[in-house]
Amino acid sequence: MPQTTTAPRFRERFPTLSNSTYLVSHSMGAPPLGARDALVAYWEAWAKEGPEAWNEWLPALQDLADNLGTIFGAAPGSVSLAPNVSILQAAIASSMDWNGARNEVVFEDLQFPSVTYVWKAWERFGAKVVRVPSDDGRTMSTERLVAAITEKTAVVVLSHAAYVSGALIDVSAIVARCHETGALFVLDVYQTTGTYPYDVTALDLDMAVGGSHKWLCGGPGCGFIYVKPALRAKFEPAITGWMAHESPFAFEPAPIRLTWNQHRWNTGTPTVPGYLVARAGHDAIREVGVTNIRAHNLRLTAAILGHASERGIATPTPLDPAQRTGWIGLAFQGDDRVADQLIERRIFVDYRPGCGIRVSPHFYTSDEEIEAFFEAIDELRTR
Secondary structure: OOOOOOOHHHHOOOHHHHOOEEOEOOOOOOOOHHHHHHHHHHHHHHHHHHHHHHHHHHHHHHHHHHHHHHHHOOOOOOEEEEOOHHHHHHHHHHOOOOOOOOOEEEEEOOOOHHHHHHHHHHHHHOOEEEEEOOOOOOOOOHHHHHHHOOOOEEEEEEEOEOOOOOEEOOHHHHHHHHHHHOOEEEEEOOOOOOOOOOOOOOOOOOEEEEEOOOOOOOOOOOEEEEEOHHHHHHOOOOOOOHHHEOOHHHOOOOOOOEOOOHHHHOOOOOOHHHHHOOHHHHHHHHHHOHHHHHHHHHHHHHHHHHHHHHHOOEOOOOOOHHHEOOOEEEEOOOHHHHHHHHHHOOEEOEEEOOOEEEEEOOOOOOHHHHHHHHHHHHHHHOO
């Protein structure tokens, strides 16, 4: 008998599931009803209170950041919000001194392009990029990553899981090497937060950055940064703004007096609706529990791999569940065409060259939906 760990009450929070099969949470999580309610409440507060609504919004944003942090073991006050990770990466770069011998930035060949754009641009200020190659274009060698980190390394910026394959890296080995050499470690957790359990405190991470629109079901516009509390005062971002001031509503002239708390990484006027809309997704992830989500995902991805094997469909993602995050790639002749046709039927997936059709079951995905997906694959491949 088909089974699912997803209670009906969770599916009912996601109306998109009533008229579609949603297998693309690795790219954009399904929208919860609570997100719509948050947008309406935002408008109503704006309409009723005018500028006085800031007295409601600002505490809500701080609470949202702390609430998000509980998903990955962050202490209260250690998570800050931002519109996106690119801004946060640039803020990190702007807070570092690039004039000395320790000026190298290490990142992997499979890093998401936007991040590489930011750090490559910092070469004009004295940074030197060290890009660690991949042997197969899908995975990264732990030994090669560790060897690239030396006493010249200022910062190491790595993805928890490769966006092109879902392959995980050995975080503990990188943390140990960074501590040994004195390099700052920034872990990009965009691909894992909400589907793969990790704890920033237990891992002893210096920093972690990510966003809400994938597995967290929070929509675009709510990025975040975790900074180890012991390191907070060490960084003074030059990419900043009035909301990072110790007393923002004092409207003091420059230079800025950076606040000591989590708002230190803020910039200008916050994108309030983008943040508030993310809360419902965060709450759902907390309620279900990432450990439960992972177990459900592993069972369904195993079923996907079984269906793929029966049909002779190649799977570019790692077969060992301990080595991958929450999605599976399905590669076959005409996969790009089939992906488009699946989407026309409201079977939401996406396609990437070299990876094929990317399929990601989340906590709201049922066994029946996986079976229906492969029935559609069988039909469309014969056309």
